[in-house]
Amino acid sequence: xxxxxxVNKQISPYxxxxxxxxxxxxxGMLGFQRIIAKVSGNDAWISVLISGVSINLLIWMxxxxxxxxxxxIDMVGIHRDLFGKWVGGLLSSIxxxxxxxxxxxxxxxxxxxxxxxxFPDLNIPIVLVVMLLLVYSYITGGLRTVTGFMLIGKLFILxxxxxxxxxxxxxxxxxxxxxxxxxxxxxxxxSKAMTLNYLGFELILMYYPFIKQPLRSKKCAHLGAxxxxxxxxxxxxxxxxxxHQEQLKDVIWxxxxxxxxxxxxLVERFEYVGISIWLFIILPNVCLxxxxxxxGMKRLFNMKQKKAVVVFMVISYIICILLNTRQDIDQLNTxxxxxxxxxxxxxxxxxxxxxxxxxxxxxRKK
Amino acid sequence: MKRKGLLIVSICFIGLMGCGVEKHILExxxxxxxxxxxxxxxxxxxxxxxxxxxxxxxxxxxxxxxxQMVSHSIKDVRQTIGKEAPFPIVGGRLDVILYGExxxxxxxxxxxxxxxxxxxxxRDIFIGIVEGQADKVVKxxxxxxxxxxxxxxxxxxxxxxxxxxxxxxxSYLYSSHGKGMDPxxxxxxxxxxKVEIKGIALMKKDVYIGExxxxxxxxxxxxxxxxxxxxxxxxxxxxxxxxxxxxxxxNFNYEISNANDRPSVKISVKMKGRLIExxxxxxxxxxxxxxxxxxxxxxxxRKMKDMVNRFQEYDIDPLAIGDRAxxxxxxxxxxxxxxxxxxxxxxxxxxxxxIHEGISE
Numbered sequence: 001x002x003x004x005x006x007v008n009k010q011i012s013p014y015x016x017x018x019x020x021x022x023x024x025x026x027x028g029m030l031g032f033q034r035i036i037a038k039v040s041g042n043d044a045w046i047s048v049l050i051s052g053v054s055i056n057l058l059i060w061m062x063x064x065x066x067x068x069x070x071x072x073i074d075m076v077g078i079h080r081d082l083f084g085k086w087v088g089g090l091l092s093s094i095x096x097x098x099x100x101x102x103x104x105x106x107x108x109x110x111x112x113x114x115x116x117x118x119f120p121d122l123n124i125p126i127v128l129v130v131m132l133l134l135v136y137s138y139i140t141g142g143l144r145t146v147t148g149f150m151l152i153g154k155l156f157i158l159x160x161x162x163x164x165x166x167x168x169x170x171x172x173x174x175x176x177x178x179x180x181x182x183x184x185x186x187x188x189x190x191s192k193a194m195t196l197n198y199l200g201f202e203l204i205l206m207y208y209p210f211i212k213q214p215l216r217s218k219k220c221a222h223l224g225a226x227x228x229x230x231x232x233x234x235x236x237x238x239x240x241x242x243x244h245q246e247q248l249k250d251v252i253w254x255x256x257x258x259x260x261x262x263x264x265x266l267v268e269r270f271e272y273v274g275i276s277i278w279l280f281i282i283l284p285n286v287c288l289x290x291x292x293x294x295x296g297m298k299r300l301f302n303m304k305q306k307k308a309v310v311v312f313m314v315i316s317y318i319i320c321i322l323l324n325t326r327q328d329i330d331q332l333n334t335x336x337x338x339x340x341x342x343x344x345x346x347x348x349x350x351x352x353x354x355x356x357x358x359x360x361x362x363x364r365k366k
Numbered sequence: 367m368k369r370k371g372l373l374i375v376s377i378c379f380i381g382l383m384g385c386g387v388e389k390h391i392l393e394x395x396x397x398x399x400x401x402x403x404x405x406x407x408x409x410x411x412x413x414x415x416x417x418x419x420x421x422x423x424x425x426x427x428x429x430x431x432x433x434q435m436v437s438h439s440i441k442d443v444r445q446t447i448g449k450e451a452p453f454p455i456v457g458g459r460l461d462v463i464l465y466g467e468x469x470x471x472x473x474x475x476x477x478x479x480x481x482x483x484x485x486x487x488x489r490d491i492f493i494g495i496v497e498g499q500a501d502k503v504v505k506x507x508x509x510x511x512x513x514x515x516x517x518x519x520x521x522x523x524x525x526x527x528x529x530x531x532x533x534x535x536x537s538y539l540y541s542s543h544g545k546g547m548d549p550x551x552x553x554x555x556x557x558x559x560k561v562e563i564k565g566i567a568l569m570k571k572d573v574y575i576g577e578x579x580x581x582x583x584x585x586x587x588x589x590x591x592x593x594x595x596x597x598x599x600x601x602x603x604x605x606x607x608x609x610x611x612x613x614x615x616x617n618f619n620y621e622i623s624n625a626n627d628r629p630s631v632k633i634s635v636k637m638k639g640r641l642i643e644x645x646x647x648x649x650x651x652x653x654x655x656x657x658x659x660x661x662x663x664x665x666x667x668r669k670m671k672d673m674v675n676r677f678q679e680y681d682i683d684p685l686a687i688g689d690r691a692x693x694x695x696x697x698x699x700x701x702x703x704x705x706x707x708x709x710x711x712x713x714x715x716x717x718x719x720x721i722h723e724g725i726s727e
Contacts, residue, residue, distance in 0.1 A: 117485045121388055130381045133374050170536055174693035181696055244544035244689075250482070260489040261536065268459060269488055 004073075010210050013217035015147050019207065019288070020059070020224030022150040023200030025157060025231060026285045027109045030278070031253035032197045032232070033239040040190030041245055042175055043182045045236040047190030052229025054191070055198045058344060059221050061352045062201070066208045067215060068355055075205035076299040078351070082358055089300060096296035098343060099203065101336040103289030104316045107131065110282045111320070112329050117256065117275055128320055131283070132313050138287045139294065139309050143210050146291055150284040156277050161231065163270070164238045166262040171241045195345065196337035197232065200285070201225060202344055206292040290316075396455045399430075399516045400507050402500030403443075403477060404466035406436045411469065411477075413443030414501035416508045417455060430508040434501060440480045458486045461519040463493050463535075464554065466500040470567070470574035475542075478572065482539060489536040492522045495567045495574055497555040506561050518561060522552055525563055528597035529584030542572050545700055546688020550587075553578045570682045577680060579673065586670050589616045589635055590685055590714075598642065601662050610643035611662055614721060620687065625695040626702060631687060631712040635670070641723035655720050667716040678708045687712070 011019075037044040066073055072081045075095055079088030107128075115122050138145055180187075204221065211217045239254050251257050262270035290312055297308035323329050396417035406412040414434045433455070435446040444455055463481065465474060481487050496503050503518070510517035526532060533551050541549040553567035565578040566587060579587050585597035598612040616637040623630055639662075644653055677684060688707065692698040 119388070126381050130378045133378060137371070137374055170532075170540075172540075174690060177693040178696050181698075244540050244547075246545055247539055247543035250543070257489070260487075263488065263490060271485075 005210055007212070009142055009144065010212045011144055011147050013211055013213055014220050015151070016204070016211060016217040017220040017224040017227070018150045018154050019147060020201050020204065020221050021228045021231075022154050022224075023203055023285055023288055024198050024225070024228040025154075025281065026200065027106050027113070027278075027282050028197040029232075029235065029281075030113060030255045031251075032194070033236055033254040034248055034251060035193045036190045036236070037240065037245055037248050039193060040182050040187045042177070042240055043180055043187055044190055044240060045176075045233055046180070047187050048194050048232050048236045049229065050187065051191040051194040051198060052225065052232065054195070055201060055225045055229070056222055058348055059201055059204070059225055061348055062204055063215075063218050063221070065348070065352055065355055066205070068359060073209045073214070074299065076296060078205075078355070082351075082355060092296060092300055095205070095343070096293050096300070098336070098339055099206070099289050099293040099296065100312050100316060101332075102199070102340070103286045103293070103312075104319055105333055105336045106282050106285050106289065107316065108320045108323055108329055109333060110278070112326065113253065113256070113275060113278075117253075118272060125321055128317055131286075132317060134283065135287050135290060136309060136313060138284075139291050140306060143207060143291060146284060146287045149287060153281045153284045156280050157231065160274065160277060161234070163259065163262060163274070164235065167238065167242045167258050170261065172244075173241055175241050175244065176237070192341075194232075195341055198225075198228065199337065199340040199344060202340075202348065203288060203292045206295050207288075390456065394453050396431075396451055396453050397459050398455050398457050399460065400462045400464065400504055400518055401457075401460065402464040402466070402496065402504035403440070403469055404500050405468040405472070410436050410438050411440070411443065412436045412501065413440065413447070414504040415444075415447065415455065416504055417451070430510075432505055432508045440477060456486070457484065458488075460487060460491055461516045462522070463491055464496050464500040464503055464518075465494070465574075466496055467498060467574065467576075469500075470495045470569075471576060473571075473573045475572040478539070478542070481535065487535070489534065491535040492519060492533060493535055493538045493551045494518075494522065494554050495551055497553060497564060502556045503554050503561050506556055506559070509559070518554075521561060521563065525552075525584075528594070529581055529588065530563070530566060531584075531588050531591045541684075541686065542569075544686075544689060546683060546690075546692055546703065547686035548682045548684045550684045568677070568680065568682055568684060570680070575680055575682065577676075583669065583673065585613065586666065586673060587684075589613065589637060590618060590633060590670060590674070593617055599639075599662070599666060601665050603644070603658070603661060604646060607645040608643070609641065609645070609658060609662075611639040611658075611718075611720065612642045614638040614640050620690045622687070622691045622694055625691040626697070626699045629691065629703070629706070629710050631691075631710055632715065633670075633674070633712065634715040634717065636717045636719075638719050638721050641720050653723065655723065659718050659720055663716050663718045666718070667714055670714045670716065671712075674712050674714060678710070678712070681708050683707065 033044070036047055040047045065078060069081065072078045076092045079092045082088065083091060111124060111127065138149055208214055235255060239248065239258070242258065243251065243254065248254060256271050256274065259271040259274045260269065264270065267273055290309055293312055294305045294308035297303045298305045323332060396419065398415045398417050401413060401415040404412040412434065414432060416430050416432055419429050419431050433447045433451055435443050435449070437443045437446050444457070447455055465477070507516070507518050522530065522533070530552050531550055538549045538551060541547045548571060549569050550566050551569065553564045555562055555564045563581055565580045566584055568575050568577045568579065582600065585594065585599060588594045588597065593616055594613060595615050596613060598610055600608055600610050603609045616635060618633060618635045621632040621634070641653070641658065674685070688703055691703060692700070
């Protein structure tokens with residue numbers, strides 16, 4: 001099967017900015033602060049910064065892996081090239097399942113937010129059908145449509161970010177001092193907890209062939225990751241000076257609780273508006289997750305992508321309905337993010353080094 | 367293809383209609399404005415709430431009704447009120463939460479947790495403690511239908527500019543959770559047929575200690591705690607004559623040294639004031655500004671120092687000195703600080719400048 005898609009299905013290099021940063025900022029943004037602040041306290045923003053920088057290193061590795069050989073420019077191809085048909089196929093399937101897992105996690109966590117914050121009596125099966133239909137109609141439009149949707153989602157983030165200034169009338173700047181009061185290990189531990197929120201850039205392993213002149217997109221990818229870091233650091237700083245650390249330990253969705261302070265003449269409670277807008281930020285992420293998974297199926301088993309999407313949707317529909325309590329959702333969240341952590345921080349560097357060695361050996365044989 | 371899109375859209379519409387979300391129609395709910403909680407017998411609490419009700423008629427006015435019920439938990443009180451109320455009571459626009467003195471002396475954490483947990487509540491709600499029974503104040507609120515809006519909220523809100531420190535739900539949560547600080551909330555009482563702010567109730571974490579700062583000294587507390595732009599002080603100048611100084615702006619600085627060992631604290635307040643009232647026999651003479659400044663400084667400084675020493679005596683820290691010490695000390699030893707807090711020497715220095723004295727000499 002041809003690995004390189006037709007030109008009319010490709011995207012311009014600069015769209016990678018939106019794909020990278022868009023996939024990183026998702027449902028985690030609503031409440032990532034608590035876990036990091038638990039470990040590194042008032043220095044949590046340094047942790048956020050450090051892991052954001054480390055992501056850039058991994059993106060650089062991804063590009064190196066993808067551009068080594070013109071025949072292997074996506075994850076399935078690389079696996080087949082390095083591990084052979086069977087082992088490589090198995091590894092690729094793990095990735096496919098992981099991509100689907102991220103989509104499910106985002107979808108279900110967002111629905112949980114709606115349940116807890118807005119409508120406790122929300123009928124999950126019906127809302128899921130509606131949302132999955134939306135996702136389906138986007139995916140059938142191809143990666144181009146998904147990318148466009150991602151762009152709209154990012155515009156919403158830019159609209160929402162200035163709202164962080166509303167709570168600043170309660171700011172206690174002294175909360176940040178003394179800077180670097182925690183040991184380096186504590187800050188690194190916070191960084192580890194933070195990496196989970198930066199996940200999502202690894203999907204470039206799937207959509208790389210779709211980028212026109214892929215090497216030119218490198219700068220955009222790094223800029224995208226830096227943009228995400230910027231958004232997260234700003235949010236973390238705002239959180240730290242608004243909440244007391246002891247208070248933050250009890251707040252599950254710190255960003256949402258933030259918005260409670262915003263009272264406009266017409267909107268008494270802004271978080272309802274915020275949660276609704278957030279749909280446009282998470283839905284592209286779900287789309288891209290499903291798209292990457294179904295693309296993997298196409299490359300692996302030569303399956304028609306539309307069929308693969310339908311299969312994944314039925315599976316995720318069932319999983320979403322079976323997950324009912326906060327504990328279940330939390331467990332799935334932790335599980336998928338642990339898998340993601342190892343894929344990103346252990347597997348990608350491993351792949352990078354392995355590929356380097358294999359190609360050195362092959363060159364010598366010649 | 368077009369037909370398919372139409373199908374998807376219509377499925378979405380029909381689907382969303384069946385989501386089974388509870389409707390809230392404005393005429394069919396009672397919006398709670400103020401709630402008060404008191405201690406009742408057998409470990410129960412008595413909840414009293416004022417709701418605004420649309421009255422029927424062409425010129426429909428909004429009246430206020432009071433509902434009261436006794437139960438074990440806050441949410442159950444709301445449920446049980448349903449026995450009497452024609453419509454469900456919702457708390458989304460709650461403005462003031464009050465606690466009776468007895469309940470507050472036992473600690474408010476278990477009640478505050480309920481409010482904290484509730485996604486419907488905002489964070490700009492005012493918290494208050496009532497001297498005596500909270501339901502008296504709540505019932506008073508129901509009579510105050512002359513002004514639009516919630517009387518108690520407006521009462522506390524406008525005084526927050528002068529004599530009360532910032533005291534909404536968020537700042538309560540902030541300082542009751544945080545280490546090295548204690549919350550303060552307004553203390554209300556019923557006087558005649560009016561509600562009055564008696565002062566600032568002092569708390570040790572979530573427990574009301576039964577002491578308060580009188581209302582007219584609130585500005586002193588406020589100028590040590592935040593940076594007020596307003597409020598005024600009355601000072602005795604001579605026998606039977608008083609002066610009044612209005613605060614234009616003020617700033618403070620906490621100097622904390624040796625926080626982990628033998629700490630000492632120096633609070634310096636810089637204040638710009640305006641002379642607005644002066645009584646005395648020689649009104650035709652130009653008042654001696656330097657002299658007034660000196661008298662005011664000495665007097666206010668002493669009052670502030672007394673106030674801070676009182677806090678130490680009660681072992682409470684409403685000025686958040688502990689937290690300020692933490693922010694200025696590396697590897698801050700919280701426990702050591704808490705142990706020696708009552709004995710720390712704290713000095714207050716006030717620098718008052720009268721920048722003008724009205725439009726007459």
